[in-house]
Amino acid sequence: MDYERFKEGFQDALKAELAVRGADVELTARRVDKMNESYDAITVRHTDSSIGVNISVEKAFAAYENGTPIPEIAEHFADAVEKGFRESPQVDLESLSDYEQMKNKLSMEVVSAEKNAELLESVPHERMEDMAVVYRFVLDQTDSGNGTILVTNQLLDQYGITKEQLRADAMENAPEIRPSEIRGMSEVMSELAPGMIPEVAPEDEQMFVATVPDKIHGAGVIAYPNFMEDAAEKMGGDFFVLPSSIHEVLLVKDNGQITAKELENMVKEVNATQVEPADQLTDHVYHYDSQNHIFELADKYEERQREAEVVADKDSVLGDLKEKKQEIAKKDPSKDAVTKAETKKYEASL
Known part of the structure; x- marks a missing residue:
């Protein structure tokens, strides 16, 4: 069975397994884009809820290729769905639409700018060398981690705020709610x-x-x-x-x-x-x-150090030439003009 046929059969089996367990749910196949990864998913949510649990079709297919029957795979992922529902954060949709309440939940994270280039096009961010600083709302904590929402350009438009305001609020609140x-x-x-x-x-x-x-x-x-x-x-x-x-x-x-x-x-x-x-x-x-209060790629730092050493060496050579000129001038003033001319030629060549 190829991947596409498996995906259809697995979704049907998962829905049937959840129905046997008494779950009134809706299943939707979609592509999930997350930081550092994208995958085919089946999103499962209760019919009266806007919160869903994503199941990776690719992981399910890998189990199938390793010889696990589809019904057994469906049982395993149904367990994961139920656990996800139990541990899903409690979301107050009214407060979610109010930025004045949500800004106190702002956190910051850094990700690879290269690996996430496409997703970052729709996400407010700041560059930090080859990394990107992005922002999340931390909704709730569970045994399995934090429930968070990535701040997108669409959310900024809904809130009517600028990227600069978002950054300023995150810089103030993130160290408070998640101290280093x-x-x-x-x-x-x-x-x-x-x-x-x-x-x-x-x-x-x-x-x-x-x-x-x-x-x-x-x-x-x-x-x-x-x-x-x-x-x-x-x-x-x-x-x-x-x-x-x-x-x-x-x-x-x-x-x-x-x-x-x-x-x-x-x-x-x-x-x-x-x-x-x-x-x-x-x-x-x-x-x-x-x-100098500079954060940079280590390669850049080493390049700055090499350039500084070249400048220091140049200054040292010029200083030695000037000292030598002064010594010669003291001993024989008639040679001072010649020494000056030679020094200028050397400086011009550097």
């Missing part, structure tokens, strides 16, 4: 494996984890106001930012012990072997220059 946490890696690992990780003094900690309390879409903290400055104070200066996932970032002290290239190779390997595609941020490493 920066913790040493040894502390985090000790919680995962009590008694297995030796204690590390705060001043000796080389790597830190930055996220939010519930660890969901926590990488967005890097867009918070003053986050970089606060992190630099904790880190004792400049640091690299590693996009561990959309849920957290790693901060590594820039103390000369490891290069940006080595860190980027590590990020690429971890993304390829340990992070689900839907949770990946980017393969690049970033750097924060605490003296």
Whole structure:
């Protein structure tokens, strides 16, 4: 059975299974576009509700190709639908249409601008190097995570607000409802494996984890106001930012012990072997220059450093020439004019 025939048969089987369980539902086949992923889905919702649960047809088809009968697949996904209904957030549609109420629920997250280029066309966002900062309303918390709504251009039009106002409100409210946490890696690992990780003094900690309390879409903290400055104070200066996932970032002290290239190779390997595609941020490493207050790709930072070294070397050579000229002039004033001419020629060639 090919994919299209399976999709029809699976939808019918799922509807029949839910009917046996007494659920009065409507099923709709649609394409779901989410950050980092898009998939064919069957949306199931109660006939008297606007809240639905999405079931991935592609995952169901994968189970079928592995030999699982359609009725058994339908039973499994019917369980998932019932669980989704139980854990779905409580949405007050009246408050949802009132921006003054909703703005207090604004959060921020960062995603790959390249992977989500098409979806970002319909979503208000700000660029942060090769990432994009997007905004969500956090509706409710359940055992399985947060119920959220991605803010789209359509929503902005309905609210009658600008992208600038949305950003300003998010910058004010997101750090309040989902504050950032920066913790040493040894502390985090000790919680995962009590008694297995030796204690590390705060001043000796080389790597830190930055996220939010519930660890969901926590990488967005890097867009918070003053986050970089606060992190630099904790880190004792400049640091690299590693996009561990959309849920957290790693901060590594820039103390000369490891290069940006080595860190980027590590990020690429971890993304390829340990992070689900839907949770990946980017393969690049970033750097924060605490003296100049600049967040940028690590490659850009290193290029700035090389350019600064060239300028410093040039200034040093010119300074040496001027000192030599002054020494010669003191010994033999008649040679001063010749020295000046040679110095100008050298400066012109630089």
